[in-house]
Amino acid sequence: MPSPSDTGAILEKGREAFSRIQNLLGRTPGRYLYDLHREPEEPSSYELIQAAGSWEKALSAMGVERARAGGPHYTDEELLSSLHALLQTLNPHERLTTQKAARHYARGELLAHPATYILRFGSWRNALSAARDPARKKKN
Known part of the structure; x- marks a missing residue:
C-alpha cells in the first residue's frame, strides 16, 4: 500500500x-x-x-459521481441500427473485431461498447449477423 x-x-x-x-x-x-x-x-x-x-x-x-447503475438503456433496434450504420461505412471486406469496434465506440461512432452487444445478443458474431439482417430481429 x-x-x-x-x-x-x-x-x-x-x-x-x-x-x-x-x-x-x-x-x-x-x-x-x-x-x-x-x-x-x-x-x-x-x-x-x-x-x-x-x-x-x-x-x-x-470525488467522481458514478453514473446510474447499468448505464444507458438502449433497445435492440437502437443497438442494431447503430452497428448497421457503422458497418455501412466500412470496407465490405473488412472484418469488424470487438477491438476495432471498441475504438469506433471510443470515437463516438458506435452507440454502445461491444461488450453490451455481446451481453444482449449472446456473441459478437450474433450481433453482427443481426445488424446485417434486413429484418433486424434479435437472434436468440
Whole structure:
C-alpha cells in the first residue's frame, strides 16, 4: 500500500485523468474504459485501487459521481441500427473485431461498447449477423 503522501498524489493524478477521460467520452468511464484511454504517465486503475483499497473507494476519494447503475438503456433496434450504420461505412471486406469496434465506440461512432452487444445478443458474431439482417430481429 502506498504511503499517505503517495496515495494523495496518485488519487489527484487519477482525478485529473478521470476528468479528462470523462470529458472525452461524454460519460463516466468504468475501469476498462479508464485504462483504455489513460495516458501512460497517468495512474492505472490497479494503482488507484492499491491507493484507495477498491475501485469504488478510489472514485469516492477522487470525488467522481458514478453514473446510474447499468448505464444507458438502449433497445435492440437502437443497438442494431447503430452497428448497421457503422458497418455501412466500412470496407465490405473488412472484418469488424470487438477491438476495432471498441475504438469506433471510443470515437463516438458506435452507440454502445461491444461488450453490451455481446451481453444482449449472446456473441459478437450474433450481433453482427443481426445488424446485417434486413429484418433486424434479435437472434436468440
